[in-house]
Amino acid sequence: MSVDTRVNWGGVALRNPVLTASGTFGYGMEFAPFFDLTRIGGIVAKSLTLEPRIGHPPARIAEVPSGMLNAIGLENVGVDAFLNEKLPALPEGVTVVASVFGTDIESYAEVCKRLAGSRVAALEVNASCPHVKSGGMEFGQNPRVLAELVRATRQAASVPVAIKLSPNVTDIAELARVCEGEGADALSLINTLQVLDVDLKTRRPRLRNTLGGLSGPAILPLALRMVWQASRAVRIPVCGIGGIQSGEDAAKFLLCGATAVQVGTANYTNPRAALDVAEGLEAFAESQGVTRLTDLIGGLETEPA
Amino acid sequence: MTSLRVDAEVAENRDEGGANRRLRLRVPDWPGSAPGQFVMLSPGVRSSVERFDPLLPRPMAVYRVHDGCLEVLYKVTGRGTALLADARSGERVRVVGPLGKGFPESVGKCLLVGGGTGIASLYDLAARDRERSHVLLGARSQRDLMGQEDFAALGVALSIATEDGSTGSSGLVTALLERELETATNATVFACGPTPMMRASAEIAAKHGARCFVSLENPMACGIGVCQGCAAPRANGGYALVCRDGPVFDANEVLWEAMP
Numbered sequence: 001m002s003v004d005t006r007v008n009w010g011g012v013a014l015r016n017p018v019l020t021a022s023g024t025f026g027y028g029m030e031f032a033p034f035f036d037l038t039r040i041g042g043i044v045a046k047s048l049t050l051e052p053r054i055g056h057p058p059a060r061i062a063e064v065p066s067g068m069l070n071a072i073g074l075e076n077v078g079v080d081a082f083l084n085e086k087l088p089a090l091p092e093g094v095t096v097v098a099s100v101f102g103t104d105i106e107s108y109a110e111v112c113k114r115l116a117g118s119r120v121a122a123l124e125v126n127a128s129c130p131h132v133k134s135g136g137m138e139f140g141q142n143p144r145v146l147a148e149l150v151r152a153t154r155q156a157a158s159v160p161v162a163i164k165l166s167p168n169v170t171d172i173a174e175l176a177r178v179c180e181g182e183g184a185d186a187l188s189l190i191n192t193l194q195v196l197d198v199d200l201k202t203r204r205p206r207l208r209n210t211l212g213g214l215s216g217p218a219i220l221p222l223a224l225r226m227v228w229q230a231s232r233a234v235r236i237p238v239c240g241i242g243g244i245q246s247g248e249d250a251a252k253f254l255l256c257g258a259t260a261v262q263v264g265t266a267n268y269t270n271p272r273a274a275l276d277v278a279e280g281l282e283a284f285a286e287s288q289g290v291t292r293l294t295d296l297i298g299g300l301e302t303e304p305a
Numbered sequence: 306m307t308s309l310r311v312d313a314e315v316a317e318n319r320d321e322g323g324a325n326r327r328l329r330l331r332v333p334d335w336p337g338s339a340p341g342q343f344v345m346l347s348p349g350v351r352s353s354v355e356r357f358d359p360l361l362p363r364p365m366a367v368y369r370v371h372d373g374c375l376e377v378l379y380k381v382t383g384r385g386t387a388l389l390a391d392a393r394s395g396e397r398v399r400v401v402g403p404l405g406k407g408f409p410e411s412v413g414k415c416l417l418v419g420g421g422t423g424i425a426s427l428y429d430l431a432a433r434d435r436e437r438s439h440v441l442l443g444a445r446s447q448r449d450l451m452g453q454e455d456f457a458a459l460g461v462a463l464s465i466a467t468e469d470g471s472t473g474s475s476g477l478v479t480a481l482l483e484r485e486l487e488t489a490t491n492a493t494v495f496a497c498g499p500t501p502m503m504r505a506s507a508e509i510a511a512k513h514g515a516r517c518f519v520s521l522e523n524p525m526a527c528g529i530g531v532c533q534g535c536a537a538p539r540a541n542g543g544y545a546l547v548c549r550d551g552p553v554f555d556a557n558e559v560l561w562e563a564m565p
Contacts, residue, residue, distance in 0.1 A: 026531035033308045046531075054543045058565040061526055061534030066357040068526060072533045075544070208565070217357040245357070268527040269347060269362055271310050271401055 003285045004292040005278075007041070009237050009260045010186025011160040012122045014041035014095060017293060018250060018278040021241050021264030022047050022099035022124060022164070023072070024215075025274075027086035034271040040278050041260060042095030044188075045082065047126045050107050050114075052078035062197055062206040067216030067243075068265060069197055071209035074101055074129060079114045087118060099164070101126045105139075105152045112156035121160075125153045128166030128191035129213075137194070140166040143178045150182035160185035162239065165230070167219075168194045172226045173233035180234040188239040188262065189230060190223045216265040217243040224256045231257025231298065245273065247280020254281075254296040307336060308404055308529070312397040316374050318390065323448035324381045326390055329374040330398060338367045340429035341407030341520055341553045345528040346377065347399035348389040359385045361526050364548070366426040366497075367403060368452070375400070378425040378451045404528045405552045408518055413491035416441065416515075418482050418506050420498025424451045426520045426552075427497060431461050438462065439485060443478025443498070447471040479505040486513040494518070496556075500564050507556030517556035523547045523565065538563035 005016035015038075020031075022044040028037060037043060055075030062069045077086065082098070090096060098120040102108035112123055127140035127149055139149045146163075154161050163179045165172065167190035176187055192213025197206040205211075223242025231238045240258030243265070244250055250261045266273035285293055313330040321327050328346075345362035363385045368376040381390050392398055408430050415438040417427045424442055431438045439462040444450040446469045456463050464481050465473025474481065479502060486492060486509060496506035497520040510517035525535035530549030537545050538560035545551065545558070 030529050030531050034310050058536050063361050
């Protein structure tokens with residue numbers, strides 16, 4: 001028995017539901033020594049800004065139980081270098097999603113415009129970075145500002161647009177509905193949780209930026225909760241992100257309503273993680289007699305048996 | 306050299322006195338590595354229960370490839386290395402590597418300065434340039450020294466300094482460097498160890514007009530240039546990634562006062 005692994009994420013046909021999370025996969029070719037990139041659903045590249053950007057001073061990362069903190073500061077090569085150098089290096093057949101970031105709505109829209117006409121299959125608008133001074137999370141927390149951002153990026157883009165939402169909000173369902181109402185094609189969630197950790201020896205924050213984002217297996221149940229709430233609130237497809245390490249983890253997200261998933265921090269501990277998750281998800285489905293992965297989507301039973 | 310990801314069998318994981326340990330891993334497909342390159346090690350990947358804590362792999366210098374095994378020297382300093390120390394023969398440790406850019410070729414005399422666990426980055430370099438190398442090893446105490454017998458067996462010139470004077474000369478290894486550079490001409494310094502030791506080595510080398518290369522050890526999550534956690538401040542602005550642009554840098558490229 002073979003499993004039909006194909007899914008459609010907001011107009012983007014994926015050979016399987018497993019993508020890589022932005023910021024954890026570079027621009028893709030860093031992983032070419034470890035596996036064939038065409039075998040996963042696609043890659044979401046590092047968030048791009050209009051101009052190249054230097055990140056935060058170190059320390060930028062810290063390990064915590066079952067997770068890690070980061071405050072990188074959206075260091076990236078800029079959208080032009082991405083188009084001229086990074087994108088052409090990726091083999092044909094790799095589905096590429098570009099992550100877009102700006103410090104104001106105009107710069108978000110301008111990055112979307114520059115990407116128009118390129119081979120990127122979709123844009124993911126990063127409305128949720130928790131560790132930069134301006135932009136990012138503040139766009140994803142205020143429904144009125146988020147609506148404006150979705151409108152502007154949707155208008156500027158020539159391919160489907162997904163909005164990447166923050167978990168640092170009170171009502172994820174409301175923000176999901178705002179995105180859908182303004183024409184977003186899909187959602188991605190969650191970005192990292194805004195956190196703080198302390199070095200007791202120095203009595204200083206462990207990160208130079210003081211605040212950072214928590215990722216890794218520690219955040220998986222929270223991500224499942226938010227994906228479940230968001231996917232029930234909207235019709236557009238949701239990509240589930242947060243602590244995925246295995247095919248079984250990915251299957252949980254599908255059951256909670258995700259159409260696709262992204263593997264993030266696991267890429268650091270295992271450079272083959274995304275492919276391992278894709279293969280593990282297929283093996284899980286096969287073991288359950290599931291012939292199409294789409295049959296798992298939203299299959300969570302909450303009533304007593 | 307292309308990098309591998311392999312779950313390698315532990316051939317031996319032995320106590321070498323104090324907190325020092327030597328891990329020998331069977332990596333039959335090892336593509337070879339240049340002196341100064343490193344690996345990311347995840348212990349316990351094949352344990353019977355899934356392990357997420359500690360989560361991240363640990364960067365370790367390739368000490369050498371010897372008797373068909375990849376060797377790593379390490380000290381138990383925290384939870385990651387404690388877990389690594391628990392790996393028994395026959396168990397698996399995930400290896401990603403070889404990674405990074407190693408020490409460049411040089412001419413003339415090589416002064417290799419190793420402090421603490423930084424010593425482990427220098428063995429292959431000493432082996433490459435055996436006749437021209439003078440190895441200077443420093444540690445707090447005799448029991449903290451790593452790999453002393455291996456360096457001695459290479460037949461390279463070897464000098465030791467310990468802070469408590471328990472072996473070799475008493476004091477810092479950088480004092481040995483200062484003394485060597487007073488008489489050496491056309492020497493290149495290669496240093497790996499704690500940041501203050503590398504910075505002092507760089508300053509001493511600069512004072513004597515010698516080139517100096519350092520191997521930085523910033524914490525990192527991925528080792529392959531994607532997490533951007535291991536940023537080291539550059540003297541000419543911005544950041545270099547220790548894993549991708551290093552770990553070996555010309556000491557002049559590093560903005561020492563901004564190093565974490």
